[in-house]
Amino acid sequence: MSEDFKASVTVSRLWDGKRVGQELVDKIKQDDVDPDFILLFSTIHYEGEFQKFLDIVKDEFPDAPLVGGTVAGFMSQQGCYTRGVSAMAVEYEDMEVSYTIGHNTKGKPKSKAKKCSKEIREELKDSEHDEKLVFMFTSGSEMPSIPGLGSKRVYNSKVASFLASKLLWISSKLFGKGVGKEEIVLKNVSEELPEFKIIGGSTTDNNKMASNFQFFDKKVSRNSLVLLAVGINKNVYMTSEAAVEKTEEELKIKKGSKGYIIKEIDDNYATEKLLERFNWPKEFLNESLHRKTFFYPLIFEKEGEIFPEVMGVIIGNKIICGYEIDSERLFLGRTSGQTLLETIDKVFGNTEIFEKADLNFTIYCSALLEAIGKDFFNLRESITENLGETPFLLIATSGEDFRVPGNIPKHTNETINAATFL
Amino acid sequence: MSTRSEILNVLDDLIRLEDVKACMIAKKGLDGVVPEKNEIDDIDLWKLIRRTTDDFFTIIRDFYDYGLKSIDSEIDDYIVDLTVLDKNTALIVIYPALANRGLLEVEIENRKREIDEIMR
Numbered sequence: 110m111s112e113d114f115k116a117s118v119t120v121s122r123l124w125d126g127k128r129v130g131q132e133l134v135d136k137i138k139q140d141d142v143d144p145d146f147i148l149l150f151s152t153i154h155y156e157g158e159f160q161k162f163l164d165i166v167k168d169e170f171p172d173a174p175l176v177g178g179t180v181a182g183f184m185s186q187q188g189c190y191t192r193g194v195s196a197m198a199v200e201y202e203d204m205e206v207s208y209t210i211g212h213n214t215k216g217k218p219k220s221k222a223k224k225c226s227k228e229i230r231e232e233l234k235d236s237e238h239d240e241k242l243v244f245m246f247t248s249g250s251e252m253p254s255i256p257g258l259g260s261k262r263v264y265n266s267k268v269a270s271f272l273a274s275k276l277l278w279i280s281s282k283l284f285g286k287g288v289g290k291e292e293i294v295l296k297n298v299s300e301e302l303p304e305f306k307i308i309g310g311s312t313t314d315n316n317k318m319a320s321n322f323q324f325f326d327k328k329v330s331r332n333s334l335v336l337l338a339v340g341i342n343k344n345v346y347m348t349s350e351a352a353v354e355k356t357e358e359e360l361k362i363k364k365g366s367k368g369y370i371i372k373e374i375d376d377n378y379a380t381e382k383l384l385e386r387f388n389w390p391k392e393f394l395n396e397s398l399h400r401k402t403f404f405y406p407l408i409f410e411k412e413g414e415i416f417p418e419v420m421g422v423i424i425g426n427k428i429i430c431g432y433e434i435d436s437e438r439l440f441l442g443r444t445s446g447q448t449l450l451e452t453i454d455k456v457f458g459n460t461e462i463f464e465k466a467d468l469n470f471t472i473y474c475s476a477l478l479e480a481i482g483k484d485f486f487n488l489r490e491s492i493t494e495n496l497g498e499t500p501f502l503l504i505a506t507s508g509e510d511f512r513v514p515g516n517i518p519k520h521t522n523e524t525i526n527a528a529t530f531l
Numbered sequence: 532m533s534t535r536s537e538i539l540n541v542l543d544d545l546i547r548l549e550d551v552k553a554c555m556i557a558k559k560g561l562d563g564v565v566p567e568k569n570e571i572d573d574i575d576l577w578k579l580i581r582r583t584t585d586d587f588f589t590i591i592r593d594f595y596d597y598g599l600k601s602i603d604s605e606i607d608d609y610i611v612d613l614t615v616l617d618k619n620t621a622l623i624v625i626y627p628a629l630a631n632r633g634l635l636e637v638e639i640e641n642r643k644r645e646i647d648e649i650m651r
Contacts, residue, residue, distance in 0.1 A: 154548070189640075190641065192548060316634060400632070478633060478634065479631050479632070479633035482632060482635075482636030482637065483636040483637055483640040485637050
């Protein structure tokens with residue numbers, strides 16, 4: 110690690126929020142890091158404890174901007190976890206930092222993204238550093254709960270489907286729940302900050318899509334966007350790989366009034382046709398369907414890039430995807446543990462780069478984490494083989510954001526995106 | 532702290548996860564290590580599992596040398612997940628069939644590693 114660049118990636122597995130905060134602080138201090146910024150992530154198990162650990166960390170490091178949120182899990186040199194709290198603290202003199210928060214991203218994704226980006230631009234306008242990077246964390250999709258039915262992933266009956274479809278659209282306006290609209294946020298942040306590299310993800314819970322939170326200093330928010338940007342005198346090497354294979358199985362779709370709904374596939378009701386194309390019986394339409402569909406994402410292509418989509422919810426004959434589908438043509442995708450290992454090799458395989466790395470921050474899809482389970486530990490072995498002892502933090506989010514200047518912004522599912530400080 | 536107490540601490544921590552309904556360390560021919568707390572609605576099922584754990588070890592013994600790592604069974608609305616620690620010891624975790632299994636597996640693996648360390 111360069112002498113003047115210091116990073117500490119710490120994990121706490123304690124349960125009490127105050128003790129968690131103190132443990133994170135103690136470890137950051139042990140690593141001799143006086144942070145210029147902190148990214149902090151927690152699993153949803155700590156709901157009710159967030160404020161306690163944020164207070165302690167911020168009281169100890171009041172000058173360090175802090176952003177983050179809830180994630181499905183994370184990985185570091187310490188191990189792999191789907192319960193715990195992690196922090197990445199960075200100290201570097203030759204760097205300017207700006208951060209901001211925008212609320213109600215589900216209701217007003219465009220205006221909130223523009224507002225936040227303009228604040229970042231204004232604050233960093235005097236930065237002399239060519240390398241500029243934004244970390245962005247946006248509230249991911251949250252399924253509204255229907256009285257008597259709860260929050261579900263598959264609505265089979267006509268009455269429940271009707272209620273769910275109405276509630277899904279109304280609730281984003283009234284209750285800040287519903288589809289995350291992160292692709293709109295990313296598009297607008299990218300437009301306002303064209304010279305910035307962007308890495309980010311959708312905050313989530315333990316893949317139940319019931320609730321998620323964003324952190325901004327001591328504030329705990331919902332339905333919000335947090336951005337932290339740096340202008341830095343270092344290189345940041347960016348890599349993005351889809352952890353899926355695109356097959357040549359094509360689907361012609363008709364979208365609903367919202368771009369993330371598939372109403373028809375090949376001129377038939379979407380759900381029926383999907384089952385037919387997969388050769389799946391109707392009995393598969395139950396609450397564990399997502400465990401199968403995680404392995405078979407839908408994919409669209411745009412400007413030579415592939416965009417994998419996880420099928421989030423089935424409402425009667427409609428399929429609700431994680432984000433807007435920007436095409437009328439979809440392809441069936443597939444993934445497996447082997448595909449994931451190969452993708453990790455692509456992301457981390459450039460030994461010349463990673464030998465020089467000072468710090469790596471990776472965002473990984475929570476659907477992939479759910480799909481591979483304990484094989485997550487095999488991925489860690491593969492990553493640490495390439496990174497050696499370089500500190501790294503990998504978080505699992507329910508959507509991934511990535512952009513390098515000159516390329517189109519990508520909000521996707523089932524990808525692995527990395528930013529490595531050299 | 533005794534080995535048993537240390538293992539009990541690990542299991543007490545695991546059962547704090549919302550989806551973990553019951554867990555135990557089963558030892559062939561011996562009483563297992565079982566936390567006081569369990570949240571299985573069908574308590575008879577839990578009693579049956581505890582009573583019959585020795586039967587699992589017949590299978591474990593036969594397949595251990597072939598690399599048997601775990602046995603999963605879906606019983607009613609539950610998954611019974613048995614992770615092999617050695618020929619005579621297994622971690623048994625029970626969670627709802629609809630739980631997000633992949634995420635739980637990561638924490639079960641962490642607990643397995645901690646218990647391995649304690650038993651070493």
